Amino acid sequence: MAIHKKEIFSRKEQDLAAFAKAIAHPARIAILKVLAEKNECICGEIVEILPLAQSTVSQHLKELKDAGLINGSIDGPRSCYCINWEAFELFNSEFSGLFKSLQIDQAKKCC
Amino acid sequence: MAIHKKEIFSRKEQDLAAFAKAIAHPARIAILKVLAEKNECICGEIVEILPLAQSTVSQHLKELKDAGLINGSIDGPRSCYCINWEAFELFNSEFSGLFKSLQIDQAKKCC
DNA sequence: AGTCTTTATCGTATATTTGCGATATAAGAT
């Protein structure tokens, strides 16, 4: 493909896409569920629950953190993670707001 | 990586992840916006608007259709596409419902 | 100091995604 064309699109589109990509893997959704249930959690607990290697879980956690969906802080030798609910609210409203204004025409069937 | 482990996770997690993956690209979000604005649209119109080749747009449309987010029907030599609002509603409620039950603890800060 | 525990990161192999040109297909127009 020579080059990726993501940068051509608007910032808002890129941000929403990045958000979506962060949850576009069952393992990461499963991790988020664990975090939601336990409120906060260290990496090792997730590794025990999920059928994935420690390095893989750590990598997924990093992606979720980079996307801003979770917070993480170093707690001695371990790392404590929790869900960033504010970010989730934002994503949820961004997503549902994406077509809200146009959804009035929903009755107008097509195709 | 030897093997993909998606199938290890629950169907619901896989479905939600697949949904998210469909919108995890700026080009596909842009396509959805165009479809939402025009209510229905043929492939060629999208190609004119987006800075992508016809084959690329067609491929993105296919992915959105496979994910169930849009409907498409052959209309003579062209193809008419429109948004599947029902699927969007479903995704939206699935997503926002994912953590809703646990979000009561939102005040309980951590990390 | 040395040792253990926990996690991040590196290196890697493999799989998937992205993008485009070229081609195939299918219907309408001449």
Added chain:
DNA sequence: ATCTTATATCGCAAATATACGATAAAGACT
């Protein structure tokens, strides 16, 4: 019948993502 138009699909190249073992780093504990 031939040509044009519109779209899907194929084949390829390059970029990303996924997964894991091995290693590094950093704090706790003797």
